[in-house]
Amino acid sequence: MDYLIFLAQERAESVQVTLHSATTHFASILRSLGLGAKASFNSALVSIKNQRIGRDVAEKFCDWLAKLRERLSAFSPSEFYSKFLIFFLTEVTRTHIYFGGACFFAGSLCGILLGMRLQSSIVAPQRMRAVVANSYRGLEAIGVVEDVIAPRIVEPHQVLIQVKAAGIDYLDIKVAEGYGRVLRRQLNKYNPNVDGEFPVVLGRDCSGVVVVVGKAVTRVEQGEEVWLAVPFYHPGTLSEYVVVSEELVAPKPSQLTHEGAAALPYSIMIAWDALVTQGGLGPDSTTGKRVLVHAAVSGVGVVAIQLVRAWGGSVTTTVSSRAAPLAHLLGADDVITYDNSNFDKELMLREKYDVILNTVGQALHESCLKHCLPGGVVVTTTSSLLASDSYGYVAGGLYSLYMRARYWFTKSPWLTGGRWGTLEVNGEVLEKVSPLIDAGRLQAVVDKAYSAQDAEVAFAHVAKGEQIGKTVIRFSINTPIRNLGMAFWQDH
Secondary structure (H helix, E strand, O other), X not given: OHHHHHHHHHHHHHHHHHHHHHHHHHHHHHHHHHHHXXXXXXXXXXXXXXXXXXXXXXXXXXXXXHHHHHHHHHOOHHHHHHHHHHHHHHOOOHHHHHHHHHHHHHXXXXXXXXXXXXXXXXXXXXXXXXEEEOOOOHHHHEEEEEEEEOOOOOOOOEEEEEEEEEEEOHHHHXXXXXOOHHHHHHHHOOOOOOOOOOOEEOOOEEEEEEEEEOOOOOOOOOOOEEEEEOOOOOOOOOEOEEEEEHHHEEEOOOOOOHHHHHOOHHHHHHHHHHHHHHOOOOOOOOOOOEEEEEOOOOHHHHHHHHHHHHOOOEEEEEEOHHHHHHHHHOOOOXXXXXXXXOHHHHHHOOOOEEEEEEOOOHHHHHHHHHOEEEEEEEEEOOOOOOHHHHOOXXXXXXXXXXXXXXXXXXXXXXXXXXXXXXXXXXXXXXXXHHHHHHOOOOOOOEEEEEEHHXXXXXXXXXXXXXXXXXXXXXXXXXXXXXXXXXXXXXXX
């Protein structure tokens, strides 16, 4: 035991010597710093006096320097060390040590967590799940990815939306085959939420909840349920989050589920463009008109039937025999089945039509002209080929210059709206049809609803052309996105 006490005393003396040496060195450093500071202050004082600043200020400054020098010269490292050692040995208990250690640990942990939070909210971009095309090889290129960078608000009129459900349009398959690739590539240069040509997020409409709104947004509010459609050149809606201009968004009708609301917007845009913009129909001009809708149980067809009936028109449809009951249920006055009869001969037995809506394409164009009144209108809803998709090197370069000039000189960057195609997409149309939905005169037809991980199966189903209504993808589990809202407010 005596030997252990001797070793402890020897170790304590060694620690005392080390502490004394350290404090002496620290004191010498303080003295040198004090002398350096005094010299700097003296030179500053001379400079101040040379600039003719008042003597009172200079004298007070000199007095402060003198007091500082006296206190530094009176500082005794050995006395400070002795007082510190006495205090540590007589006043500090084991409880104090334990409490100080616990506080140090808790403070360190809080600092680490705060640092991680700040880093994740400012630096690290969030990722999200999305259904994309990684090339232009059609269905083979479509897949579900988990690491797409989530978009953020970059303009004050934009809205960040958490997607609950999104619809699949046949146009998405054409996009995966390269439709609109040149226009999309040019516009992506001005979109900070897109990095490169691929992946291309698919989807043309969706329903969801507003997460963050820009400073200039007035149409919707944070937390509001909304529905929307986007044009073909816009990043798609088949993702957990989308950022769009408020012009594209409208409040979701309360009568619709998210799946039902996701099945309608883009089809409404196409049907409205065909019937109203091109066909001249509308709430006040459809009564008594005869309208023929081919393939009337497609996504566009089911909307067209219900709009014409709600506006007082008479509807004739051509459908498969298995879809005939639905066509009657939606309000069609006359249903012709094309799989067990010659629908062209059947149409010859009927009066001609004021407006014919061709949702099939070029194959029925001649037939439509034959059954249309002389003053009638034939409208097609199929997407025509874009000339820009076939441009070569020279024409493509000129097109790029044209796009840049249009972007800068017309002040219509696509992030703030602007129209780059024949179909105008906006939320005002959705607001106009919402009363019909609330009154039960326009209903959504969902063929099938798939989870996000089954998107490839859903696209294969759509490609068969057998769907009735619209196929929908659910995004039921979403990752938190508070950080994206913070990113907007920090940038603006």
